[in-house]
Each structure stands twice: as C-alpha cells, then as structure tokens.
Amino acid sequence: MTTGDGMAVRADRVSRHYEMGAAVIRAVDDVTLDVGAGEFVALLGSSGSGKSTLLNLMAGLDRPTGGAIFANGRNLSELSSLELARYRSHTVGMVFQSFNLLPRMTLEENVELPLRLAEVDRAERGGRVQEALERVRLEKRLTHRPSELSGGEQQRAALARALVNRPTLLFADEPTGNLDSATGESIMLLLKEIQQKLGMTIVMVTHERPLAERFADRIAALADGKLLTSGVKS
C-alpha cells in the first residue's frame, strides 16, 4: 500500500516537540522524508538525534506536534486512536533493540499475539505462526520461552512476530543494538532477504553507519532533530 505516488510513508515537515517546564525539546524538527514502497531506508544518527522519535511517528506510536505523516494514503495525525491502532496492527510490523518479547509466553504465543490483536480466526493462526517462524528459521523452537533463546534468536523471533500479520511496512529500531556484530549481521541479512523476497518497505534506525551503508538502499541522517541528508550512500 502506498500514499498514491509510489511512496510508502511520507513525513511532511514533521515536528515533535516536548515541553519540559519552560524549555522546549525539539526531538524532531521540521523533517520531510519520503520512503518509497519496497525501499530499505536507514535513519542514521547519534543518540538524541531524533531518529527513534521519527520512527515512532511513522509507526503510529506517537503523534507529531506539527506537520503530517502520510501512510496508506491517509494522514496519521487525523486518525482516531482506534484507527491508529488498526494501522499499527495491519500495516506496520515493529522490531525493537531489546526484542520486547513477552517473557512469560512461549515463542509460538509471542508470535501469535499480533494475530489475536488483529482478531484473525483461530483456525488460521497456527499456519501463519508456522510460516513466520519458518521465515526466520525458528520453526523448531515453538514451545521455548524467550529466556531459553540466544539474543539473535530472540531478535529473529521478534522479526517473526513483526511479520506474522503480513504488514507492508517494517520499522526496526536499532535491531542489532543488543547483538554482537556477527549476530547483528545475520539479522541484517534476514531483513534484506525479507525486503527482497516480500517487497516490504523497511525503515531502520541505527547509529552504525557501516551497517546502514551495506544493507540500506538509502540513508537519512539526522542530528538534533533535523534531517541532514537523505539518499546519500557514501
């Protein structure tokens, strides 16, 4: 699904300001960014640059204080809370630095969770979970709990959970941040494979330029909430 002009997501002069007493924190300030359908874009920047905030805005987890985010042909700012939840459920998949698997659930239950939230029929769920776990090569760890998995496996499980609802947009917030370089590379390869095989649009936040340069189609660099460059792969 695109915005109608081949763009999967468009941030149009988006700002996200926080008021901390008298001070105003400009986490994202007047950023315009287009992400094409099927494109792999890396948001690159140091800590506090606003890249995660921009990602959260595009993922519908937060609302901008200025500007607009267009996805699915709609302005996310104008969506109700329920519509935004549906957007997150049906259009977006999310992967986090710290995996965010629920520790008391098995792998199968964790991956099934988005299907429950999307009210997918129970009969259909088993096959969808199996398919998602096969895609990340964890189909034999169905009954394991997150604590019984390695970091890489947990991130792959989180990726399976993000894919199980067959979203068109995948947002990854520092997906390799908690992994060693070899495991991080395997996750990046997996992301690239998913982008190529499923034609999925991926927006990834990272502070590791080498990874971004190697796997992303385009890099958008941010600093102090502002977009410095976009589309440059040095």
Place this chain on the structure above:
Amino acid sequence: MKAGDLGELALRNLREALLRSSLTTLGVAVGVASLVAWLSLGIGLQALATKRLSNSGLFDTVIVTQRRNPQSMRRPPGESSPAKNARLLDEDAKQELERLPNVVEVYSQVRFPTEVRFDGNPYSTIVAGIPASARGNGSFDGIQGGFFSGPNADEAILQIEFAKDLSTQPSNLIGKDLVVRYAERQALSPQVGGSPRDNNAGADPGGFSIVPREMKLRIVGIIETEPAAGFGGFGSGRLLIPLEVASSLRAAQVNDLRDAVRASNGKPVYASLTVRAKSASLVQGIETAIKNMGFGTFSLQDATKSLEVFFSIFDMLLFIFGSLALAVATLGIINTLVMAILERRREIGILKALGAADRDIKHLFFVEASVMGFFGGVLGVGFGWLVGRAVTLGINVYLKRQSLPSTDVFSVPWWLVLLAIVLAVLVSLAAGLYPASRAAKLNPVEALRYE
C-alpha cells in the same frame, strides 16, 4: 480483541501474579461472605418469623362477625336499627363462606370457662376447641406427647403454664386423666321461654337453662405456646380439646346471654366464625369478599404489612453493613490492578505497538477485575453459607442448653447466591474502572521505554 482471547490473556496475567490475585480474590470473597452472612441472617429471621406467625394461625385467618350499626349504641332505646346490608351469621352464611375461593375451612369458635379437677384439686381455666386441621399447619410443632388421636377423642392438650399449675413435672402428666366441669346449656321449651319458636341445633330460641356437667379427658400433649393466642381462633384457651368434642358439649359460652335475646328468625346464629385461607397472602381478597357479603371482618393484614416493612428496612441495614467489607475488598482490587499497571507497563507498550487499541487494554483489565470478582463471589457465597451454618450450629447448641427447640436462623436462597456473585462482579468492574482507564491511556512510546 475477541472475547476468548481477552479471557485467555486475562487468566494468564492473573496466573502470573498468582499470590496477589489470590489474596485479592480472597478479599472479595470475605466481603461477599460478610454480605451473604448478614443478608441470609435477615432473610432467615424473616422466614422464621413469618413461619412462626403463619403457623400460629394469626395471619391466614379472618374473623367474621355480624355487621352491627355502630350508631345504634348511641341512639335512644327503641330507635336502634340494624346496619344496612347486615346479614345474619347463620348456617347459610357459613356454607356460603365455605364456598369462597381459597378458603380452607370455616368453623365457629368454642371457648368456655371450666373448673378442672386433677389429683383432687380444683383449677379454673378456659377450654378451647381446636379444629383437626390445626395439626398440619405447624401450630403444634415441638409439642410434648402428641396431637388428638381423632376429632371425637376425649383428649386434652395442655398449655405448658397450665400444666405447670397441675404438676411440677409437666411431662409426667401425659397419659393421665383429668375431669372438666362445665356449664351445659339446656334448651327450654318455647312455652317456658314464652316465645313460640323452633328449637334448632346450635341455638336455643326458647332460652336455656344451665346444668353443671363433668367430663373425663386424657392428657395427650403439652404445648409451649398457645396457637393463635389472644386473637380469634382458640383464644386464650389453656386446655385444648377437639373442636367437635367442644361443640358437642353445648357448653355455655360468654356471649350466650347476648345471643339469647337477639332476634334471629329462628335460625342458629353464630357469634363469630373463623375463616382460614390457603395462605396469608390470600387473606385480603377473602376479607374483601366477605365484607361484600355484608359481614364484619377482622384480620392481621396490617400487622403483616408492618412486619414486611420492618424486615425490608432490617435487610437494607444488614445489606449496608455487609457491604462495608465488600467496599474494603474493592480497594484491594484497585490496588492490585494499579500495581499490575506498574509492573506491566512495558508489556502494555508492547501490546500497543503490536496493534492493541486503548479499548483492548481497558477490556483486558476489566476482564481481570471481573474474573477476580466472579471467583471472589463464588468463594464468598460458600464462606457466607459456612458462616451461617456455624452460627446456626452455635445457636442451636445454646437453644438446646436452654431446653428450647432448635431453629434455623440463616437462609441462603438461590437469588441471594446469584445476587452476591453478580454484585461481586459489578463491584469488581467498578473497581477496575480507574486502573483500566489509566492503563488504556498509557503512551506506548513512554511505556516501551519503561524498565
């Protein structure tokens, strides 16, 4: 999220914090138990009072009298006239009363003063005739000995106080004989009475003379309280005999003098008749029908209503008192759910990131609250019932020591069980309102940052 999934997730969450959930549920159970125990006490006492009063014959009975013109008492002699539509309370009227719907029986009152001879000593008392139907209506529950062997048996049942007058060991009186001395009416011929009227059974149209008689009766039972004491029925009789026997004695009664001079067109006339209804709730309709027939009536309907009002207020007070513990339990639920929000803040963030709507989160907390409420309600009903049983046991041990008959003061009807469980769920849902709303409003970005 679908209801089934909500339920599964809620149960999983409660299992994860098993100790806290169990303690909260237990708190609800204690609150519900308190409510059930107090209300079942009120209901039990009401049932007990109603049963006792119903068994006493006070509330399912209408006393029928001939309607009199109240103004005739104030008019000069010779000017008094019968009330409009006044009818004679004769045999025809009795049969008509018997045909009224929901009437079980109609009988005349027989009560007369006697002198009892027992063990060579005289005792004055009142004899009252008792219909055979009194045996089955519970008036004689707890009787020492037994009821009359038949409607025409020459047997007597003594009221305990009278029995104590006769012997220091009342229970030893059962099986012994006593002699009743009474005044029998003997009809005079019309010539003697000076009036050429027929001498019908049950009436002495020509006047009557009094002849002392004696009758031997065997004591078969001793009763603690007089049935229908002080009201219609058997009155303040302390020596009870079968109604048929009492009627056949033709004993002179208190109102015989008045009846002797009253014009009755030669038909037997009753001073009053007792009409017994199928149940107390039917008395009002019967009373209205009898009034429409042209008779005066008297019943204790108003007293019944007052009793109902009293118990309604009593039950309400018990409900409020019992609800206090449930109110405390509500705070426990709020506390548990607020703690759950703090502990599951990150989880709520994850759920929202994965597509959970605010209402999904709200519903999840509501289901958790109602599950605790439901199980608390079920447990509470059980606890409340156990408390009732234990208290009843204690009361009955005490009553036994006081040589009083055992009784059941607690009653847990099915509607109370249902009410308690529904109330527990509703109160839990109300307790979950604030935590659920707070959880639903959590910002997912902030929640995901929470460690």
